[in-house]
Amino acid sequence: MATIANQPRCDVCGNKLVKNGKNSAGRTRWRCKNCGASSTVSRPDITAKTQFTRFYRWATGKHSVSELETPRRTFHRTTAWCWQVQPSLPQTGEQHRYLMLDGTYFNGYCALTAFNGNHIIDWQFCDREKTASWTRMLQRMAPPQIAVIDGNGALESVITGLWPETKIQRCFFHIRQTMVKHLTLNPRTAPGQQLLTLTRALMKVSTKEQANQWTEQFYQWQSMHTVTLKERTYAKDKTESRPSHARPNQTWWYTHINLRRGARLFHSLLKKEQLFQWLDQAMEGEALPRTTSPLEGGINAGIKNQLRLHRGLKPQHSITLVRWHLYQYVQNPQDPWSFVERKHWAEKPSPQPIKEEPMGPALYDKHFSWDDGNGVQKGWGGRR
CATH class of the missing domain: 3.30.420.10 (Ribonuclease H-like superfamily/Ribonuclease H)
Known part of the structure; x- marks a missing residue:
């Protein structure tokens, strides 16, 4: 048809077509009152929308291709163009x-x-x-x-x-995960057990007063175990077994390195004021996220x-x-079909036949060639 619409026009005379029943395939038959031409109209846009709707439901749903009504190979073939459509914000x-x-x-x-x-x-x-x-x-x-x-x-x-x-x-969740990585769930030393207790107490803080109390308790713990945090282990010789964090030529390292890392994490967060902003910036009656x-x-x-x-x-x-x-x-998402353009679903032009190029000089063709010795022979040619 000349146009794709609900009121198509005749390709012969250009007048509007009217519905004239259906054909054996169930498609609407259109007829021109002027010239009597009858034909069916294809709507590739409606077909493409149906294909894309099926693809979108599959991509955002829980059903696999085998659970769809369409055969697997048919689904992949008809929706291959849908992968080109990309939503934007x-x-x-x-x-x-x-x-x-x-x-x-x-x-x-x-x-x-x-x-x-x-x-x-x-x-x-x-x-x-x-x-x-x-x-x-x-x-x-x-x-x-x-x-x-x-x-x-x-x-x-x-x-x-x-x-x-x-x-x-x-x-807070990642803070707890990091502290458990450093201390494990069963620390062997008393300072480690106390720091793990402080970590668990941090998860229960809900007011500014509790936050201030927790901060005081941490600084008290830090001052109480200052000597422990600074303990060093010296290498006696180069063949001595070293921890994984120590370099080959390092002469000493901190004895309680994981305990020190956990303490430095809390100290750094308090110094940069990144631990209780969800309480400090909250207005009256407002609950800000902490995870x-x-x-x-x-x-x-x-x-x-x-x-x-x-x-x-x-x-x-x-x-x-x-x-x-x-x-x-996304807030107020648009209809997914609004991101589809005609270039996405339009049929690609049929490929033009490629002209075969000769593989090389014709050795045996319809004509003689002087190169292969099949020219007109003169003389006796070996006859007796």
């Missing part, structure tokens, strides 16, 4: 009260996400969490009042450089679950799947 410039920033790894890639407690604000795909990746994402957003992070060094340096007025709150668990345990965990349900994807296809998963948590 408009930059509003809105300043948020707080943002949770974190990255999660999948299929050799990393997805950096910004979450305001209710909706995804922005995302960035990269190979790993590094300064360039965080800088590229944070430059697109307005600085929030508070940034809740997990302690990534590159992220903290980028926030300090780009958002100098933003307060940083370290995630990134709503982002990691909700949205990022959903990324891993979706990829687990759709195993075997190519790296680029997995990125597209993660994009659609994150887009579901």
Whole structure:
């Protein structure tokens, strides 16, 4: 037909067509009242929308291809073009009260996400969490009042450089995980047991008064065990067994290195004021987050679950799947079909036949060649 619409026109005379029943395949038959030409109209746009809707439900749902009504090979063939469609986020410039920033790894890639407690604000795909990746994402957003992070060094340096007025709150869950890594759940020394008790008490702090009491208790513990934290072990000779953190030519090292690392963690967080910002910046009746668990345990965990349900994807296809998963948590998301353009689903032009090139000189052809000795022979030619 000349146009794709609900009122198509005749290709012969150009007049409007009217419905004239259906053919044996169940498709609507159209007839021209002027010239009597009859034909059916194909709607590739409606077909493409149906294919994309089926693809979107599969990509964001829990069903595998084998559980769909469409055969596997048919589904992959008809929705192959859908992988080109990518959702995008408009930059509003809105300043948020707080943002949770974190990255999660999948299929050799990393997805950096910004979450305001209710909706995804922005995302960035990269190979790993590094300064360039965080800088590229944070430059697109307005600085929030508070940034809740997990302690990534590159992220903290980028926030300090780009958002100098933003307060940083370290995630309590990651603090506890780091302290358990240093001290284990069953410390052998008394100072280690006391520091683990302080770590568990930190998780129960809920008011400013309790925060001040906890700070005093930590500084008391630090002053009480100053000598223990500074104890050294000297190497007697080069053949002596050394801990993994000691260099080959190092003559001494701290005896309680893990205890010292745990103490330095708390001391650094208190010095940089990154431990109780969720209490200091809170208004009356306001509850600010102190962990990134709503982002990691909700949205990022959903990324891993979706990829687990759709195993075997190519790296680029997995990125597209993660994009659609994150887009579901955007505030006021648009209809996914609005991101589809005609160039995505339009049929590709049929390939032109390739002219065969000669493989080389014709050795045996319809004509004689002087090169192969098959020219007109003269003389006796060996006859007697």
